[in-house]
Amino acid sequence: MIKNIKFAAGMALVAASQLALADVAEVQVSDVNLSVSGGGWWYYLPVDVDWRDKSAGTSVGLNNPSFLDSAVFWHGNAGSSSVVDGASTAMASMTTQNPSDLNGMAAQARVDVSGGQSGWSFAKVIDNQILVAAGSTITVSLKLDSVLAQGAMSQGNAYIELCSTDFTTDTCLPANYAEAVVFGNAAYSGPTTLTASWTSPSTDNTWAKIHIGLTASAESVAAPVPEPTSLALWMAGLVSIALFRRRRA
Missing domain, CATH: 1.20.5 (Single alpha-helices involved in coiled-coils or other helix-helix interfaces)
Known part of the structure; x- marks a missing residue:
């Protein structure tokens, strides 16, 4: 015995x-929330329309050798991608409380590599146009559950970006952007909630662009000592x- x-x-x-020896990068968020205030007090976020490409997705990859997986779907819906090579993994996923509703969503991107492997993971929560009533302000917030980077070549990132758009060119100002990022072996010490806002000009209802995404990547040392x-x-x-x-x- x-x-x-x-x-x-x-x-x-x-x-x-x-x-x-493993190198890890991970970003997890939850409680995504989109709200409107002031002005006309409304917004319109297209879902499942034939004039827009699907607005959300996951994609992951390992490089040595190459393994890839991806999925596309409408924002507010669940989806996932994952790849495995021995002890190395890359995964991205999204869950939803109410199908086709952005509010309440959670998302994760994670890479865990060793033995010379490297990889990346991306969760696109939303990439879509949004129509905002004249003079109204839209605000997007999310809770940061984990922002982790372990290893010299690892990084984790979560961001919210709101931009004016003419359907061809997006104009994104620093005031309409929020990000949480960590590189290498440094611990994340920023806010636990990300928030970004954008206000429509008061003269007319206006289209804007909304992006929410998570990125994780890591690279382990080949033939590690x-x-x-x-x-x-x-x-x-x-x-x-x-x-x-x-x-x-």
Whole structure:
């Protein structure tokens, strides 16, 4: 029984050393909310119309070797994409409380790579035109549940962007933009809620462009050389396994 415990402990140490080499990037958001105030107090957000491409989607990829997956759908609907290569994964997903309703949505983008693999993940919550009543202000907010980057080449990003548009050219001002981003091994220390607003000119009802997206990417070091802590874990695990096997012989 004791020998079995020692063997399991050795394997756990080896596994821990491998986990220490993984590079991870993750962004999770929830409670997406679109509201209007002032002016005419209304907006119109097209859903499932033949003059617009589908306005949401997920796409993920691993590079060495290449694995890709993607999905497109209307905003306010659920969807997901994922790829796996050994211990490396990339995934993006969206869930909804009420189909075709942007409010209450949650989304996630995550990449977890090791052994020289690299990858990316993107969740496009919405990319669509919105008609706003004259003088009204639309406000978009979302809750940041996780913004994580582990590894020198990892990054996570969530953003909201509202722009004036003529259906050809979008004009996005800094005041209509909100972003949460983290690079490398730095911890995210920004606000836990993102909020951006845009006001229609008072003279007429006006079209605007609304973007909400999440991006995660990470790249592990090819043929990784263990860090001192990881190397110590790895060696301890191998020694435990070797001693157990020699005693069994």
